Amino acid sequence: MTGTLTGSTVGTGGGTGDEEQRLARAALTYLAEPGDPALGALLEICEPGEVLAAIKAGQLPAAADWRIAAAGRHIAPAAARARHAALAQALGRWRLRLPDLPHDLVATCGNDIRLVCPSDPEWPGQLDELGPARPYALWLRGTVSLRSTTERSASMVGSRAASGYGAHVAGEIAADLAERDWAVVSGGAYGIDAAVHRGVLATGGTTITVLACGVDHAYPAGHDGLFTAIAASGLVISEWPPGSHPTRLRFLTRNRVIAALTKGTVIVEAGERSGALNTARHAAELNRPLMAVPGPVTSPQSAGCHRIIREWGGALVTCAADVLEMLVPLGEAASPELERSRLPAAERTRSEAASASAPLSRDDLDLDSLRVLDAFPARGGTGPATIARKAGVEIDTVIRCVGLLAGCGFIERGEQGWRLTRKAR
Amino acid sequence: MTGTLTGSTVGTGGGTGDEEQRLARAALTYLAEPGDPALGALLEICEPGEVLAAIKAGQLPAAADWRIAAAGRHIAPAAARARHAALAQALGRWRLRLPDLPHDLVATCGNDIRLVCPSDPEWPGQLDELGPARPYALWLRGTVSLRSTTERSASMVGSRAASGYGAHVAGEIAADLAERDWAVVSGGAYGIDAAVHRGVLATGGTTITVLACGVDHAYPAGHDGLFTAIAASGLVISEWPPGSHPTRLRFLTRNRVIAALTKGTVIVEAGERSGALNTARHAAELNRPLMAVPGPVTSPQSAGCHRIIREWGGALVTCAADVLEMLVPLGEAASPELERSRLPAAERTRSEAASASAPLSRDDLDLDSLRVLDAFPARGGTGPATIARKAGVEIDTVIRCVGLLAGCGFIERGEQGWRLTRKAR
Numbered sequence: 092m093t094g095t096l097t098g099s100t101v102g103t104g105g106g107t108g109d110e111e112q113r114l115a116r117a118a119l120t121y122l123a124e125p126g127d128p129a130l131g132a133l134l135e136i137c138e139p140g141e142v143l144a145a146i147k148a149g150q151l152p153a154a155a156d157w158r159i160a161a162a163g164r165h166i167a168p169a170a171a172r173a174r175h176a177a178l179a180q181a182l183g184r185w186r187l188r189l190p191d192l193p194h195d196l197v198a199t200c201g202n203d204i205r206l207v208c209p210s211d212p213e214w215p216g217q218l219d220e221l222g223p224a225r226p227y228a229l230w231l232r233g234t235v236s237l238r239s240t241t242e243r244s245a246s247m248v249g250s251r252a253a254s255g256y257g258a259h260v261a262g263e264i265a266a267d268l269a270e271r272d273w274a275v276v277s278g279g280a281y282g283i284d285a286a287v288h289r290g291v292l293a294t295g296g297t298t299i300t301v302l303a304c305g306v307d308h309a310y311p312a313g314h315d316g317l318f319t320a321i322a323a324s325g326l327v328i329s330e331w332p333p334g335s336h337p338t339r340l341r342f343l344t345r346n347r348v349i350a351a352l353t354k355g356t357v358i359v360e361a362g363e364r365s366g367a368l369n370t371a372r373h374a375a376e377l378n379r380p381l382m383a384v385p386g387p388v389t390s391p392q393s394a395g396c397h398r399i400i401r402e403w404g405g406a407l408v409t410c411a412a413d414v415l416e417m418l419v420p421l422g423e424a425a426s427p428e429l430e431r432s433r434l435p436a437a438e439r440t441r442s443e444a445a446s447a448s449a450p451l452s453r454d455d456l457d458l459d460s461l462r463v464l465d466a467f468p469a470r471g472g473t474g475p476a477t478i479a480r481k482a483g484v485e486i487d488t489v490i491r492c493v494g495l496l497a498g499c500g501f502i503e504r505g506e507q508g509w510r511l512t513r514k515a516r
Numbered sequence: 517m518t519g520t521l522t523g524s525t526v527g528t529g530g531g532t533g534d535e536e537q538r539l540a541r542a543a544l545t546y547l548a549e550p551g552d553p554a555l556g557a558l559l560e561i562c563e564p565g566e567v568l569a570a571i572k573a574g575q576l577p578a579a580a581d582w583r584i585a586a587a588g589r590h591i592a593p594a595a596a597r598a599r600h601a602a603l604a605q606a607l608g609r610w611r612l613r614l615p616d617l618p619h620d621l622v623a624t625c626g627n628d629i630r631l632v633c634p635s636d637p638e639w640p641g642q643l644d645e646l647g648p649a650r651p652y653a654l655w656l657r658g659t660v661s662l663r664s665t666t667e668r669s670a671s672m673v674g675s676r677a678a679s680g681y682g683a684h685v686a687g688e689i690a691a692d693l694a695e696r697d698w699a700v701v702s703g704g705a706y707g708i709d710a711a712v713h714r715g716v717l718a719t720g721g722t723t724i725t726v727l728a729c730g731v732d733h734a735y736p737a738g739h740d741g742l743f744t745a746i747a748a749s750g751l752v753i754s755e756w757p758p759g760s761h762p763t764r765l766r767f768l769t770r771n772r773v774i775a776a777l778t779k780g781t782v783i784v785e786a787g788e789r790s791g792a793l794n795t796a797r798h799a800a801e802l803n804r805p806l807m808a809v810p811g812p813v814t815s816p817q818s819a820g821c822h823r824i825i826r827e828w829g830g831a832l833v834t835c836a837a838d839v840l841e842m843l844v845p846l847g848e849a850a851s852p853e854l855e856r857s858r859l860p861a862a863e864r865t866r867s868e869a870a871s872a873s874a875p876l877s878r879d880d881l882d883l884d885s886l887r888v889l890d891a892f893p894a895r896g897g898t899g900p901a902t903i904a905r906k907a908g909v910e911i912d913t914v915i916r917c918v919g920l921l922a923g924c925g926f927i928e929r930g931e932q933g934w935r936l937t938r939k940a941r
Contacts, residue, residue, distance in 0.1 A: 256812055372911055375901040385810030385822060387681055388834040397810060400825065400832045402915055404899040404933065407825045407832065409813040471896045474829040476800040486797055490827055508829065508933075 113208045115139035116228040117196050117332070122146060122185040123227070125330035126344045129181035131223030132174075136162045139227075146185045151178055199333050203232050203322065204306060213238045220377055221351050226330045229348075232306045232318075233326035240297055240326065244274040245414055246349045246374075248367045249283025249359035254392050257283055257360035260384055262290030264357070267411030269296025273418075274325070276301060276353050278345070279314055283359045283367070288321055298325045301349050303341035305333040346370040354418040355380035357408060361395030368395050371403065380417040381405040417504075456495075459484060463492040464501055469516060472508035538633045540564035541653040542621050542757070547571060547610040548652070550755035551769045554606035556648030557599075561587045564652075571610045576603055624758050628657050628747065629731060638663045645802055646776050651755045654773075657731045657743075658751035665722050665751065669699040670839055671774045671799075673792045674708025674784035679817050682708055682785035685809055687715030689782070692836030694721025699750070701726060701778050703770070704739055708784045708792070713746055723750045726774050728766035730758040771795040779843040780805035782833060786820030793820050796828070805842040806830040831929075842929070881920075884909060888917040889926055894941060897933035 116139045123130045133142050136158040145151050155178070160171040193199050200206065207213045208228045215238045218225050231237060247265055249257060265275045265287040274297040278284040284300070291298035298321055302310070306327045309315035318327050330348065331341065343366065350356050350373035358381075361367035374381045383405045386393030399405035408414050453461065466482035467473060475493065479486040493509060496502045501515040541564045548555045558567050561583040570576050580603070585596040618624050625631065632638050633653045640663045643650050656662060672690055674682060690700045690712040699722040703709040709725070716723035723746055727735070731752045734740035743752050755773065756766065768791065775781050775798035783806075786792035799806045808830045811818030824830035833839050881889065891907035892898065900918065904911040918934060921927045926940040 256814065260813055375911055376904070378901065384813060385818075385825075385832070386812055388685055388809060388811075389681065393810075394834075397832055397834050400810075401834075401838065402900070402918075403911070404901070407810070407822055409819075409822050409826075413826065475827070476803065476829065479801070486800055486828070493827075 109210060112139045112210065113206060113228070114196050115143040116208045117199075117206050118143050118192055119227045120230070120330065120332045121192050122188045124341075124344065125226055126224045126347065127181070128223055129178055130185070130227070131225070132162075133178055133181075134227065135223060146182055147189065149182060149186060151175060151182065204333060205231050207231055207237055215241045215352060217241070217353075218348070218351050221347060224347060225351075226348060228330075230306050230329050230332060231326055232322040232328075233324075235297060235324075235326060237299075237326060237328065240274045240299065241276070241352050243272060244276055244299070244353045245418060246276040246353040246356045246370070247283070247287045247359060248277055248346075248349060248356065248370050250361055250365050250367060250392050250395075251280045251282040251284075252362070252392065253282035253286065253360050254386075254390060256386060256390070257384075257392055258286040261286040261359040262293075264359070264384070264408075264411050264414065265290035265298070266294045266296070268414065269294040269298070271411065271415065272296075273411075273415070274299060276349055278302075278342075278349065279310065279318065279327075281311060281313070285314065285317060287359075288317060292320055292324070295324070299352070300325075300327050301345055301352070302327060302329040302337070303331070303345040304337040305329060305331055305335040307333045308336065310337050342366055343369050347373045350374040350377055350379060353379070355382060355414070357414055358383045358396050358399055358405070360384070360386065360390075360392040361399075362391050363394050363398070365395050368399070371395075371399055371405070375403060375405075382408040382414060382417055384408055453501075456499075459488050460492040460495055463489055464496055464515065467502060467509070467511050467515075469511070472505045472510040474508045478509075534635060537564045537635065538631060538653070539621050540568040541633045542624075542631050543568050543617055544652045545655070545755060545757045546617050547613045549766075549769065550651055551649045551772070552606070553648055554603055555610070555652070556650070557587075558603055558606075559652065560648060571607055572614065574607060574611060576600060576607065629758060630656050632656055632662055640666045640777060642666070642778075643773070643776050646772060649772065650776075651773060654753050654755060655731050655757060656751055656753050657747040658749075658753075660722060660749070660751060662724075662751060662753065665699045665724065666701070666777045668697065669701055669724070669778045670843060671701040671778040671781045671795070672708070672712045672784060673702055673771075673774060673781070673795050675786055675790050675792060675817050675820075676705045676707040676709075677787070677817065678707035678711065678785050679811075679815060681811060681815070682809075682817055683711040686711040686784040687718075689784070689809070689833075689836050689839065690715035690723070691719045691721070693839065694719045694723070696836065696840065697721075698836075698840070699724060701774055703727075703767075703774065704735065704743065704752075706736060706738070710739065710742060712784075713742060717745055717749070720749070724777070725750075725752050726770055726777070727752060727754040727762070728756070728770040729762040730754060730756055730760040732758045733761065735762050767791055768794050772798045775799040775802055775804060778804070780807060780839070782839055783808045783821050783824055783830070785809070785811065785815075785817040786824075787816050788819045788823070790820050793824070796820075796824055796830070800828060800830075807833040807839060807842055809833055881924075884913050885917040885920055888914055889921055889940065892927060892934070892936050892940075894936070897930045897935040899933050903934075 119130065119139060119142065137152060137155065141152050156171060156175055159174050160166055163171060206228055213236050245268055247261060249261060261283045268275055269291040275287055275291050276299045277287040279300045279302050288298045288300060300318060300321050304310050306329045309318055321327055346369045349370055356370060356374035356379060358367050358371050371381055381399060381403065383396035383399040385396060385407055400407050406417055462482045462484060463478055466478045475486050475489045479489045493502065500512055502509050503512050544564060544567065562577060566577050581596060581600055584599050585591055588596060631653055638661050670693055672686060674686060686708045693700055694716040700712055700716050701724045702712040704725045704727050713723045713725060725743060725746050729735050731754045734743055746752055771794045774795055781795060781799035781804060783792050783796050796806055806824060806828065808821035808824040810821060810832055813822065825832050831842055887907045887909060888903055891903045900911050900914045904914045918927065925937055927934050928937050
């Protein structure tokens with residue numbers, strides 16, 4: 092598929108109209124910075140091709156007014172006009188970059204660079220949770236499917252100035268996740284990011300690096316070989332078109348994609364002002380599990396991790412099993428053994444997966460587990476000490492039973508501690 | 517006061533009858549193991565002198581039957597008789613130790629050993645939360661008041677096989693607590709316990725060691741000098757009478773006193789099977805704040821600490837300020853500056869202390885703090901991400917405001933995250 096933008100849509104019957112919209116999205120990645128709220132808002136009411144034509148023409152499409160009003164529902168005509176004016180003004184900003192647009196967009200894709208758009212089957216639906224801030228499109232190097240790879244994925248990020256301890260632990264946890272058939276997503280920096288990718292590559296697993304520059308551009312230059320190795324078995328992806336250079340702001344913009352692509356985010360090491368805390372914040376804002384690896388309290392590189400656990404409610408994780416405990420939907424098999432017998436991901440429903448693990452009914456529970464289950468409040472979460480007191484059992488018993496009860500889908504971990512699932516209420 | 521048991525009761529007008537009860541309690545520490553549930557139950561319905569007489573006579577007092585019935589309220593006569601029989605049987609067990617009883621109990625106290633009983637003004641009332649398992653009495657070496665010292669105290673315990681990291685951090689946190697006028701309570705073992713005491717002694721602060729043997733007995737022998745130094749400015753205490761030797765079980769029994777004496781417990785390092793986890797469990801059962809210091813996930817000595825944070829709901833603490841944040845009642849001054857101007861502890865009420873910190877009314881709050889406060893649910897706890905979403909502010913703003921709101925007593929940290937205080941509801 093050399094020199095085309097169709098990438099993953101091959102064979103899915105994308106017509107000429109679709110192709111035009113995809114080319115328009117490719118063009119938009121040249122004209123606007125990712126996450127631009129004005130462009131995000133415009134793409135919610137106009138086709139990409141219309142937006143591109145409007146930028147070229149220097150004025151919004153005629154239908155934009157009523158679409159703005161429709162999108163805003165009960166918006167007053169004056170407010171709609173104000174929004175229209177703001178968008179028209181943004182057009183001017185984007186027009187400034189028109190000279191950057193390649194004459195032949197199709198030619199910007201080489202043998203190993205392709206584009207994935209929101210309308211493509213390969214688009215990972217979880218990115219849509221970013222709302223108007225979702226990427227306009229993604230540029231990819233690598234052949235595996237972005238969508239199916241990220242269905243079972245965790246992000247792991249951390250300081251560039253990693254300690255030997257942090258790099259070691261990052262590599263170990265990443266390798267263990269890969270061995271359990273989980274993909275790992277990270278940035279492309281020195282330190283923790285590199286340790287994560289190398290840990291996965293050593294096991295032959297799938298790793299994904301999300302760059303803040305074009306996928307043809309190695310930043311840092313010393314990672315040229317690493318990115319090539321990642322693309323050979325995994326993916327190098329970016330919101331910026333080929334040829335783009337990174338900026339400080341782009342790293343921060345990029346972080347929301349790392350968080351949004353994955354089921355949860357693990358911070359391995361982070362100083363008090365590390366960019367990894369920005370990724371952590373995105374994970375928290377997306378309500379995805381946020382995890383952090385502890386370290387010595389004497390190590391500045393662990394200070395951010397400890398803060399995430401202490402103040403942000405992040406979970407303390409020490410190994411891949413801890414990470415998966417936070418990520419695997421309750422009742423779904425977390426062990427590699429059960430997962431080897433996997434169906435194609437799209438066909439596997441949660442209920443099917445749940446039926447693979449036993450026991451599932453109250454009748455199958457031992458007496459201690461029943462006692463512990465009955466001690467849970469009808470609403471809200473609780474901690475093991477309270478349960479132990481109410482159930483009249485040792486806290487150790489509670490801890491043992493909680494594992495079983497969560498595995499059977501009777502309880503789940505919520506923001507406020509363990510709580511009953513709907514099934515158990 | 518050489519050779520008397522009156523110790524801290526001097527000058528408080530304890531009469532002959534009181535002295536007899538105190539001597540009886542001293543005797544009981546020779547006859548029964550601490551925490552014996554039968555003796556605890558008996559002491560709830562009989563005077564210590566009556567119990568001692570019953571042991572010597574080999575039969576329960578005549579009035580025991582109706583007292584058992586009265587204590588059990590609606591207990592059936594048959595059940596009362598069964599309890600009577602069980603207690604009478606326990607008498608036989610305690611009688612076996614009658615030969616161990618010193619001929620002259622008063623003489624067992626030297627210049628620097630004294631007894632503190634539940635009826636004494638120096639008795640720390642927080643021990644009564646142990647219920648029937650509260651100590652019969654405590655033997656003390658040292659001159660400071662057990663009661664007033666433990667009013668502002670934290671326990672810090674951990675592995676004997678401490679790492680250099682653990683010993684360093686234990687000493688640092690203990691010294692910092694002492695510098696803020698907090699007493700520290702620990703065991704007497706090598707490793708973390710010793711590091712805690714040495715850290716406090718280096719600052720001239722007050723440290724308390726709770727032994728599982730007589731206070732005249734140095735175990736381990738290498739800590740003879742350490743215990744003498746502790747007694748010179750703090751306290752060496754034990755439930756076992758002078759001359760007692762430690763046993764494995766006695767260490768576990770002792771742990772409940774360490775937890776019960778203090779406002780909260782910090783585990784500095786603990787392997788998966790460390791005795792420190794037993795102390796942690798007691799703290800959790802007493803609903804006192806349980807804290808743990810994280811460490812490298814590659815260090816077996818930190819595995820128990822990480823488990824406490826992950827599974828028991830313990831708070832991650834990295835320094836003395838983190839510990840005090842968990843221990844200082846909301847609205848009370850945590851900073852040493854404010855505390856220097858302290859009144860005698862007995863006269864200081866919480867409301868007086870609260871009035872020292874400003875601002876205290878909603879009118880004094882900034883707009884962001886008000887917005888965050890209003891986003892808290894009326895009942896139950898919540899996490900910063902949820903609050904940020906509801907308040908429509910950045911998670912950073914929430915984190916900043918939470919500190920202020922907690923300091924002003926509007927919110928508090930509960931088992932299920934942050935929640936409104938009664939004042940704020």
